[in-house]
Amino acid sequence: MNTTEAPLFPPLFMHDAPLASRTLLEQAHRYFGFVPNLIATMAHSPSALRVYLNADLGFQHGTLTPGEQQIVLLAASKENACKYCTTSHSALARFFTNVPGDAIVAIENDRPLSDPKLNALVDLTRQLVSQRGYAPRTTIDAFIAAGYSKDQLLEVLVGVGLKTISNYFDHVSEVEIDSEFLRN
Numbered sequence: 001m002n003t004t005e006a007p008l009f010p011p012l013f014m015h016d017a018p019l020a021s022r023t024l025l026e027q028a029h030r031y032f033g034f035v036p037n038l039i040a041t042m043a044h045s046p047s048a049l050r051v052y053l054n055a056d057l058g059f060q061h062g063t064l065t066p067g068e069q070q071i072v073l074l075a076a077s078k079e080n081a082c083k084y085c086t087t088s089h090s091a092l093a094r095f096f097t098n099v100p101g102d103a104i105v106a107i108e109n110d111r112p113l114s115d116p117k118l119n120a121l122v123d124l125t126r127q128l129v130s131q132r133g134y135a136p137r138t139t140i141d142a143f144i145a146a147g148y149s150k151d152q153l154l155e156v157l158v159g160v161g162l163k164t165i166s167n168y169f170d171h172v173s174e175v176e177i178d179s180e181f182l183r184n
Contacts, residue, residue, distance in 0.1 A: 007041075007173060007174055007175075007176075008172060008173045008174070009041045009042075009044050009173040010041065011035075011037045011040035011041045011043075011175075011176070012025075012040050012041070012043045012044065013040070014026070014035075017040075017043040017044075018043070018044070018046050020046035020050075021043035021044075021045075021046045021049055024039075024043070024046070024049050024050060024053055025039065025040065025043055027053070028053070032180075033180075034178070034180055036088065036178050036180075036181075037084075037175050037176050037177070037178050038084060038085070038088070038166055038169070038170065038175050039052075039053075041169075041173055041175050042166075042169060048165075048169075051165070052162070052165050052166060055158065055161065055162045055165070056162055058158065059155065059158050059159055059162055062152070062155040062158070063149075063151070063152060063155065064152055064155050064156075064159075065097075065098075066096070066097045067093065067097035067098045067099040068118070068121060069097075069159060070089055070092055070093035070096075070097050070099055071093065071099060071103065071107065071118060071121055071122060071125075072121065072125050072155075072156055072159035072160070072163075073085070073089045073092075073159055073162070073163055074086065074089035074090060074093055074104070074107050074108075075107050075121075075122045075125040075126055075129075076125050076128075076129050076159060076160050076163035076164075076167070077089055077163050077166075077167055078107055078108060078110070079125070079126050079129035079130055080129055080163065080164070080167035080168075081167075082163070082166070082167035082170050082171065083170070083177070084166075084170045084175045084176075084177050085163060085166055085167055085170060086108065087177050087181050087182065088177070088178070088181045090104055090108060090181075091180075091181040091182075091183070092181075100115070102114060103115060103118055106122075107122060116146055117146040117147050117148075119146075120142050120143045120145070120146035120148070121143065121146070121148065121156070123139055123142065123143070124139055124140065124142075124143045124153070124156055125156055125159070125160060127139045128156065128157065128160050129160055129163075129164075133157075133160075140153065143156075
């Protein structure tokens with residue numbers, strides 16, 4: 001974060017947030033046990049916060065496992081160079097899903113994953129992000145050959161869209177990383 005300037009959107013405390021954001025902040029607190037700075041910062045716009053949280057909820061109800069979902073979110077965040085989201089999804093993958101530690105490290109370091117199925121998921125995610133929604137048919141075919149369905153390709157797109165919102169938001173607002181995501 002640029003320490004010489006105040007953040008464009010500082011995190012809002014419950015009593016400072018617009019009334020329409022308060023219920024959403026309460027829900028985030030119940031879910032995480034705290035309100036992540038990204039959500040507290042996004043609360044400046046109840047509409048933006050609602051869209052982001054609803055997209056996240058929809059993504060969670062897909063057929064990708066929670067670990068695979070975190071892999072998509074982490075790979076997209078890394079590809080978009082979003083330090084906040086890369087850190088938070090590394091922590092969420094590490095502490096709340098069964099994502100192998102070596103897979104997290106590989107994604108963080110832009111290396112292939114040792115698990116061929118997860119590697120196909122990461123390759124597709126990276127291609128979709130870096131190519132702005134385009135992926136070579138060979139990448140899509142490898143994703144399906146690895147055991148994913150065509151329908152799950154659509155779920156990956158939702159995850160990429162979700163991260164595009166939060167990654168770009170972080171780029172313009174420089175959200176401070178929560179200490180809860182920095183624990184080892």
